[in-house]
Amino acid sequence: VMEKLLDLIIYILKNYPNPVELSKPRLVKIIYLVDWKFCLSHQRQLTNIQWYFDHFGPYVNDVIQLIESNPDIFESTSYQTIQGYIGHNFKLRETSKNINITLNPDEVKIVDFVLSKTYKLNWNQFIDLVYSTYPIQNSSRYTKLNLIEASREYSSTNIKVASV
Secondary structure, three states, rough: HHHHHHHHHHHHHHHOOOOOOOOOHHHHHHHHHHHHHHHHHHHOOOOOOOOOOOOOEEEHHHHHHHHOOOOOEEEEEEEEEOOOOEEEEEEEEEOOOOOOOOOOOOHHHHHHHHHHHOOOOOOHHHHHHHHHHHHHHHHOEEEOOOOHHHHHHHHOOOOOOOOO
């Protein structure tokens, strides 16, 4: 199932409209948003990540570890942030741009939806979106996030309004 995460990362890196802004934390949180949206649509996550609500929101090391363990596919670039910190971006190596991925059309649709809703957001707007999600709003920091259970709760407690 790690292949699904690898395919997802490759797809995002290939299709993200502004790759310069695709920092480590933003990439991880985009994958969180994909998993959350996938749960709302399919009652399961796209990845097998066990999400954790740490000090800075939903985070896991799985994404970065998978990228770093595949240096033949990905390369990392460092940059200095406005605050003076060193940030890292990832991109596909030129030799990796034609890798075939196995995301099905429905999975691609959800990833594209998340990308279309997030790529224009500045960092603060993006983080506000992530923090507004039901699992984050209804969980405590330093706990595991059960997105599947959260999607069931969310679906059962929110009134569905018929489209007009």
